[in-house]
Amino acid sequence: MKKALLSALAALTLVIGGAQAAGDGEQHVTDYDFPFEGPFGRYDTMQLQRGLAIYNQVCSGCHGMEYVYFRNLTEDTGPAMPEAMIVELAKGYFVADTGLDAQPGDTRPATLSDNFPGSQVENAPDMSLLAKARAGFHGPYGTGISQLINGMGGAEYIASVLTGYTGEEKVEAGITYYENEAFPGGWIAMAPPLYGDDIEHADDAPTDLTSEAMDVAAFLMWAAEPKLNQRKAFGLTAVLFLGIFTILLFLTNRKLWYHVKHREE
Ligand code: HEC
Incomplete structure (x- = not known):
């Protein structure tokens, strides 16, 4: 038992050491404050709506989001968009037509029950799960310990x-690379997609580069983990329940053993 504990401890030190070593590398990820962090964290509906607008107008030109259905965008724990607006938005995307008299390769405008199309540019990764895939911070190669300790993850x-x-x-072999402090390796093949003021929000929310980046990152976090609100609410209930249960068990235990412990010799 002792041996097992010791080796578990040794393994943990190794992992933490590894996470810190990764932190010393060149890759730099900023610890942004997102409203969905911490045990009480929840998605901010307005932020998700702004992120959706940015995704729709900028990112979807290259990236896909195959595992997200248009109807998901109307969920009230997500962007909670009015259905009529999403019906309109879906019409701007084209998906494979699988109707009876469709020819292979035919496309049609998407509807509420379709999912977003895949990536338009071959080497642009699909965005559905990226925020979760990259949560094992630092970046794609991290261990996830920093996420646990600093609350930093894929959205950051x-x-x-x-x-x-x-x-x-x-330019290398005909491909232009852009120096990027956060991307592993330091050079990314994606031209800067956002500069600030790329979009106008109906609610006059700020559109500086950092705000836009955080809004779209929050939206992609929701895409990757749409049930975060429910999960956290359930987690809190469970912890509360376990807390009360522990107190009850403790009191029961004391009462059960009272006569044994206070027996007169
Ligand atoms: C002009 C096409 C294009 C647009 C527009 C674009 N991207 Fe990209 N993106 C790419 C390509 C190509 C890559 C892969 C780069 C590489 O691997 O070096 C990439 C990579 C990324 C990565 C890194 C993925 C990883 O593997 O860790 C993120 C994050 C990202 N894009 C987010 C976005 C967001 C958010 C938007 C919208 C604001 C956006 N991109 C708009 C083409 C684009």
């Missing part, structure tokens, strides 16, 4: 990539 990574451009470029 995405926002940091969007704000991490230094302005340097290089």
Whole structure:
């Protein structure tokens, strides 16, 4: 038993050491404050709506989001968009037509029950799960310990990539790479997609680069983990219940053993 404990401890030190070593690398991810962090964290509906607008107008030109259905965007723990607006938004996307008299390769405008199309640009990764895939911070190669300790995850990574451009470029084998402080390796093949003021929000929310990056990162976090609100609410209830249960068990235990412990010799 003792041996097992010792080796578990040793393994943990190794992992934490590894996470810190990764932190010393060149990759720099900023610890942004998102409303969905911590045990009481919840998605901010308005922020998700702004993020959706940015995704729709900018990112979807190259990236796909295959595992998200248009109807998901109307869920009230998500962007909670009015259905009529999503019906309109879906019409702007084209998906494979699988109708009876469709020819292979035919497309039609998407409807509420379709999912977002896949990536338009071959090497642009699908965005549905990226925020979760990159949560094992630092970046794709991290261990997840930093997420646990600092509450940093995929959303921070995405926002940091969007704000991490230094302005340097290089061309290698005909591909332009842009220097980026957050992307592993330091050079990314994606031209800066956001500059600030790329979009106008109906509610006059700020559109500086950092706000835009955080909004779209929050939206992509929701895409990857749409049930976060429910999960956290359930977790809190469970912890509360276990707390009360522990107290009851403790009192029961004391009462059960009272006569044994206070027996007169
Ligand atoms: C012009 C096409 C294009 C647009 C527009 C675009 N991207 Fe990209 N993006 C790419 C490509 C290509 C890559 C892969 C880069 C690489 O691997 O070097 C990429 C990579 C990324 C990565 C890094 C993924 C990883 O593997 O860790 C993130 C994050 C990202 N994009 C987010 C966004 C967001 C958010 C938007 C919208 C604000 C956006 N992108 C708009 C083409 C684009």
